[in-house]
Amino acid sequence: MKKLFVSICFTITAFLGFAGCKILFPAQMPDKTDMIRILEEERFSFEAISDYLNALDYESCFIDSDNGEYFADFERHAVDDAAVVDAIKCLWKKGCSHISKDTEKNSIVFELWHNDQETACGVLTRIDDREKGEAEFMTYIEKTDLQNWYFYISDYNEYRTKNN
Numbered sequence: 001m002k003k004l005f006v007s008i009c010f011t012i013t014a015f016l017g018f019a020g021c022k023i024l025f026p027a028q029m030p031d032k033t034d035m036i037r038i039l040e041e042e043r044f045s046f047e048a049i050s051d052y053l054n055a056l057d058y059e060s061c062f063i064d065s066d067n068g069e070y071f072a073d074f075e076r077h078a079v080d081d082a083a084v085v086d087a088i089k090c091l092w093k094k095g096c097s098h099i100s101k102d103t104e105k106n107s108i109v110f111e112l113w114h115n116d117q118e119t120a121c122g123v124l125t126r127i128d129d130r131e132k133g134e135a136e137f138m139t140y141i142e143k144t145d146l147q148n149w150y151f152y153i154s155d156y157n158e159y160r161t162k163n164n
Contacts, residue, residue, distance in 0.1 A: 036144050054101070062101070066088050105135070
């Protein structure tokens with residue numbers, strides 16, 4: 001009985017310690033050069049996905065896993081291009097966790113990093129390169145050396161305080 005009590009106490013302490021470390025020492029945001037390096041190395045994948053999403057007749061849609069599906073109009077649809085499915089899997093291996101198309105914001109956004117404090121960063125491309133593009137809760141954007149590609153940072157808490 002005493003061993004069980006000690007085991008439970010240890011488990012709870014370890015869990016609380018881990019959770020506390022995540023709150024006190026959140027994961028460090030990668031450097032902008034890391035994001036741009038991924039964009040340059042996997043440019044074909046980024047462009048294949050962008051072209052595919054841009055050709056869809058949905059104003060907004062997103063990809064949230066590497067299972068070969070996208071979500072639009074309240075349902076999942078299969079990606080019907082094997083090269084795009086491979087491109088999605090490739091980017092997921094590089095850390096991508098969310099891809100979205102939003103015609104209202106004029107952008108296709110690739111989230112390459114995020115943390116538990118509602119901060120994210122990645123790269124985006126504009127749907128119409130004559131108009132400004134943005135990501136949800138975007139607080140920073142910088143043009144890269146690649147045409148029509150931008151590095152962005154989204155921070156919900158900073159965005160909320162600046163836009164109240």
